[in-house]
Amino acid sequence: MKKILSLSLALALILAMATLTACQPSxxxxxTVGIIQLAxxxxxxxxxEGFKAALTEKLGDTVKFEEKNAQGEATNCTTxxxxxVNGNVDLIMANATNAVKxxxxxxxxxxVVGTSVTSYSGSxxxxxxxxxxxxxxxxxxxxxVTAQISLVKAFCPEARTIGIVYASGEENSQIQANExxxxxxxxxxxxxxxxxxxTNEISSVVTQACTEVDAFYEPTDNLIASNVTAMTNxxxxxxxxxxxxxxxxxSGGMLAAYALSYYDLGYQAGLMAYDIxxxxxxxxxxxxxxxxxxxxxxxxxxxxxxELGMTMPASLAN
Numbered sequence: 483m484k485k486i487l488s489l490s491l492a493l494a495l496i497l498a499m500a501t502l503t504a505c506q507p508s509x510x511x512x513x514t515v516g517i518i519q520l521a522x523x524x525x526x527x528x529x530x531e532g533f534k535a536a537l538t539e540k541l542g543d544t545v546k547f548e549e550k551n552a553q554g555e556a557t558n559c560t561t562x563x564x565x566x567v568n569g570n571v572d573l574i575m576a577n578a579t580n581a582v583k584x585x586x587x588x589x590x591x592x593x594v595v596g597t598s599v600t601s602y603s604g605s606x607x608x609x610x611x612x613x614x615x616x617x618x619x620x621x622x623x624x625x626x627v628t629a630q631i632s633l634v635k636a637f638c639p640e641a642r643t644i645g646i647v648y649a650s651g652e653e654n655s656q657i658q659a660n661e662x663x664x665x666x667x668x669x670x671x672x673x674x675x676x677x678x679x680x681t682n683e684i685s686s687v688v689t690q691a692c693t694e695v696d697a698f699y700e701p702t703d704n705l706i707a708s709n710v711t712a713m714t715n716x717x718x719x720x721x722x723x724x725x726x727x728x729x730x731x732x733s734g735g736m737l738a739a740y741a742l743s744y745y746d747l748g749y750q751a752g753l754m755a756y757d758i759x760x761x762x763x764x765x766x767x768x769x770x771x772x773x774x775x776x777x778x779x780x781x782x783x784x785x786x787x788x789e790l791g792m793t794m795p796a797s798l799a800n
Contacts, residue, residue, distance in 0.1 A: 513545040513573070514757050516566030518585065520578035523552040523707040524730030528598045529748030533542050533575055536752025541760065554582065554708060556651065559584035567592060569670070573755055576620075577748075578704055579605050579654035586618050592756045595635035597619030597751040598744065600702065604616045604657050611770040621751040621771040623702055623728075627665040629740040629778055630699060630725050636795040637738065638697050638723060643672045645692065645722075647688060647713070649705035650677040658701030658727075659778040678705065684712045694721040700726045710734030718789050736788065740778040747773070 515537065529650030537545050548571065548633070552558035556683065563585045566574050570618050578584040582596035586607055593766045597620055602608045609615030611622070634641060644666050648655035663673040674695055676687050684706075691698070698717060700706055706713060707730065717724050726732055726739040750771045757763040780798065 512736055513541060514569070514571045515545060515575060515755065515759075516563070516569070516571040517560045517575045518559060518566070518577065518581045519549070519550040519551045520559065520581045521552055521704045521708050523704065523710075524583065524741075525702065525707055525728045526577050526598055526704070526735065528691050528730070528744040529577055529798065530575075530750070532743075532745040532748030532750075533595075533597060533752040533755070535745075537750045537755055537759075538755040540753075546620070548661075548757050554704065554739075556580050556584070560611050563588040568782075569791070574761055575751065575755060577713065579607075580652065580704075582607050583653075588617075588646050590617055593755075594618045595755045596618075597752050598623050598625040598702070599656050600624050601657050605653050608770065611772075613716050613766070614768065614770065615766050617765050619754060619765040619768040619770060621747050623742065623744070623747055623774075625740070625742065625775055625778070626755065627662045627699075629667060629775065630662075630727065631669055633698060633725050633738050633740060633798075634699070636797055637725075637792060640772075641696035643673050643695045644790070645691045645696065645698045646677060646701070647676045647678060647691060647706060648701055650679055652703055655701050655703040655705075658703075662699055664702060666785075667768050681705065681709050681712065684709055685716065688713050688716045692717060692722050695722065696781065697722060698724040700724055700731060702727045707734075708733055708744065710736065714786070717768060718786060721787075721790055723790055723792070729779070729781040735783060735786055737786050737792075738780070738782045741781050742775070742778060756772045 494676045538545040550562040559581050574585045576585045576596045578598045585594045603611050605617050646659045648659045666673045676691050680685050724736040726736040732739050
């Protein structure tokens with residue numbers, strides 16, 4: 483009887499432990515997502531938050547994030563993504579072109595979802611926007627330059643020469659600057675391009691540019707976005723309006739932009755990541771997400787408007 487009782491208790495204990503184990507979530511089932519953000523500024527920060535929000539809403543606490551910021555350095559991007567690859571993360575979210583490029587070079591097997599990239603195909607990140615063809619896909623922040631040209635015409639009808647300042651090390655910015663140059667020239671403007679290598683060159687380059695242009699157009703350049711005040715302290719003092727492509731730059735002191743939401747952009751990238759992780763979608767077959775740019779938000783910095791001695795154009799007042 484004692485043997486039978488002992489055996490019964492042992493069996494009951496085994497069954498109880500098995501039931502308890504079955505009720506507990508397995509740590510092995512959690513998804514690990516490595517997030518690499520090129521630099522710290524409002525647009526990229528918002529994209530990262532949107533991405534995390536989308537995945538958390540879909541996957542709850544079964545997803546965990548390893549979040550790293552490269553502080554604007556390409557070499558840091560390489561170090562970070564190599565760490566993700568060695569740690570065998572399930573997916574890499576790369577925020578900005580140089581971050582995506584580093585991830586693309588580090589792995590051909592781990593899915594990579596990008597965000598805050600203007601041209602995936604133009605930067606060589608995918609075979610084409612419709613059929614990426616490998617392990618990289620993502621969401622694009624492309625905006626037609628014509629939207630910003632209309633703002634220049636409305637605010638500065640007498641402007642004839644446009645300056646574009648961008649970082650020489652950002653391929654994404656170079657693509658945008660060249661496209662903008664062509665678009666402005668097609669509208670009869672003269673365009674002057676100015677490149678900067680680092681933050682130390684902003685003051686001298688922008689100061690010189692202010693003597694040569696009537697207004698500025700700024701692409702979604704991460705170096706400039708991280709140092710908006712350094713640029714606008716000079717341009718506003720010289721009464722030179724700066725037209726941007728995203729709301730964070732306007733909040734920082736630039737005059738105006740027709741902008742999209744980088745939070746929403748990151749959110750869309752998060753939904754794409756969910757499809758890859760939970761639904762088995764293949765990045766090679768997932769087209770680059772692009773927003774409908776026919777209904778962009780107008781952002782105007784009222785303090786800058788006043789500092790420049792300008793008024794809101796009647797055509798934009800409503």
